[in-house]
Amino acid sequence: MKHLSRFLVASLLVLGLSTVNAQDENNPWAFSIEFNAVDTFPVGTEDVGRTPIQTKANFLQEFFNVNDHWNIIPVVSKVSVGRYVGSGLTLTASGSVNRINKIGDFRVEDLSYYAADGRISYSFKDVIGGPGGWLDPVIGVGGGYTWVDDIGFGTMNFGAGLRFWLSEQFGINVESTYKHAFEDVYGIRHFQHSAGVIFTFGGKDTDGDGIYDKDDECPETPGLPEFNGCPDSDGDGIEDRNDACPDVAGAAEFNGCPDTDGDGIADPDDACPTVAGLKSLGGCPDADGDGIKDSDDNCPNEAGPAANNGCPWPDSDGDGVLDKDDNCPDVAGTVANDGCPEVTVEVINTLNEYSKTILFDTGKSTIRQESYATLQNIVDIMKEYPTTTFVIEGHTDSVGRETTNQKLSEERAASVKSYLTTIGMEGSRLISVGYGESRPIASNNTRVGRQENRRVEISLQK
Known part of the structure; x- marks a missing residue:
């Protein structure tokens, strides 16, 4: 001791x-x-x-x-x-x-x-x-x-x-x-x-690559012994710090970058690295030989003028929208609406003239049979505007409880939407909404006014 x-x-x-x-x-x-x-x-x-x-x-x-x-x-x-x-x-x-x-x-x-x-x-x-x-x-x-x-x-x-x-x-x-x-x-x-x-x-090996920090030229990044502890992430034999493309295997002649399409242009300098192309077009191809590289050519397999974005086909309906961009190539429309016709105020007014005549069973959302022809007319008009989404609005007068009126308006609008889809209208282009008694267009103090307030209206999606 x-x-x-x-x-x-x-x-x-x-x-x-x-x-x-x-x-x-x-x-x-x-x-x-x-x-x-x-x-x-x-x-x-x-x-x-x-x-x-x-x-x-x-x-x-x-x-x-x-x-x-x-x-x-x-x-x-x-x-x-x-x-x-x-x-x-x-x-x-x-x-x-x-x-x-x-x-x-x-x-x-x-x-x-x-x-x-x-x-x-x-x-x-x-x-x-x-x-x-x-x-x-x-x-x-x-x-x-x-x-x-x-x-x-x-x-x-x-x-x-x-x-x-x-x-x-x-x-x-x-x-x-x-x-x-x-x-x-x-x-x-x-x-x-x-x-x-x-x-x-055990020593200190911060990056866990088996090379102690004192011998590791890249001590915070796992690397390889042949590069003194520095990484070659893409395994191309060129260490990352000397590799212009450290995450993608490449060739020494391209400073470690690949030439994926084999056109002699390294990927970082190739505007189209996955498709062999021409040096004059930055490595991009021109399949139809019209002088417009395929990535800028709307018709890469058919020669066409540059003024028409390389496409040869015409504007069939003459509305100023090329057929390939025209959602309604056979019906004249507007450029703003991708070649399809736009719904005018007059069309909406016509739809609402029809919708005012839709009849329901009293206090219910069941559509009366005499309204079927009117609903068919509405579908026929809507189909003329294939890119437009329509809103079907249900309205009531103020008689009865407000919550009951709100529910009834929603159910009647939904009933109209449902029926229109059964006779050919796309459901994705219809929205139904009920406003109850909140949007009267006439006085609820008179029988005539209340009748006007009980209505279905059609508008455009905003």
């Missing part, structure tokens, strides 16, 4: 003169070799397990009574391997051996002791001293399996310790672990103390 004290004092002097990193993401692996001691005395006086109650004391009583209670063998008796997983947490696996000849204050014949344990521990080093600190308090929890004289039992382990880091990769480790046995008959609750040296290794 006297020599150990001197050794610790000398170690602390060294710590004051050096900056250390210990086990962290820079050196994630740790290996320790230690001496260990087993103490069955300060574990509590409950009479369970293999050790008699008279060999136990209150929890932590005479915890440091080395001479009377600790079982120690004078050789390296414990080895551990740990892996740092981040946020101060480390996973560790340990194996230890010992000989037990002291159980409390009693001497026994030597009993063999073997233990295999695993734990997760948390380091307070960064909390109390920062990344360069030398003092490293640790707590941990885990479990294991222990054999005493060939009888095994599982344990739940709780431990605490101190690490004194002498350099970036070397330190001294002392710790104590309470091992709670689960087996009430064969188990032995005990403390295991250990002290020894710990080594860290």
Whole structure:
């Protein structure tokens, strides 16, 4: 103990003169070799397990009574391997051996002791001293399996310790672990103390490419050994920093860029990179040979004048919209309406003259049969304007409850829409909406006014 004290004092002097990193993401692996001691005395006086109650004391009583209670063998008796997983947490696996000849204050014949344990521990080093600190308090929890004289039992382990880091990769480790046995008959609750040296290794490889940062010319991007840690994302043999197209495999003659269509023009300079073309047209083809590149030629497979965007066909309906762009090529329309005729005010008025005559059963949305011819006339007019969407509006007078009138107007508008679709009108070009009594066009105080307010109107979608 006297020599150990001197050794610790000398170690602390060294710590004051050096900056250390210990086990962290820079050196994630740790290996320790230690001496260990087993103490069955300060574990509590409950009479369970293999050790008699008279060999136990209150929890932590005479915890440091080395001479009377600790079982120690004078050789390296414990080895551990740990892996740092981040946020101060480390996973560790340990194996230890010992000989037990002291159980409390009693001497026994030597009993063999073997233990295999695993734990997760948390380091307070960064909390109390920062990344360069030398003092490293640790707590941990885990479990294991222990054999005493060939009888095994599982344990739940709780431990605490101190690490004194002498350099970036070397330190001294002392710790104590309470091992709670689960087996009430064969188990032995005990403390295991250990002290020894710990080594860290693994180096820092920020990008995880197997090349340590000190040798990596691109330390934050995974790369290849042949490029000193720098990447070749497209695998074309040209590292990204010298590759004009780092994400697409290419040829050295094009500075790492591809020529997908094989026309001798690198893709970044090729206006049509997937189709072989002419240099005079920026790498784009002219399939019909009319001097207009296909991407600008509205009829790339038929020669036509540039004034007609490369298309040969005429404007069949003479409305100024070429047939290929004309949604109504056989009916004259307007350019603004893609060659289709536009609905005029007169047409809307005609539709509403018809819609005013639509009759319903009293208080219902059922259309009366005498209105079928009128509805057919409405469909015939609507079909003349194939790109127009019409809104069917339902209106009522103010007689009755407002909510009832609103519902009735919606149902009548929907009924008209439904019927129009059954006689040939596209449902996608019809919208039905009910306004109830909210939009009167005459006074609701007279019978004639109320009759005018009970109506169906047709408008254009805005």
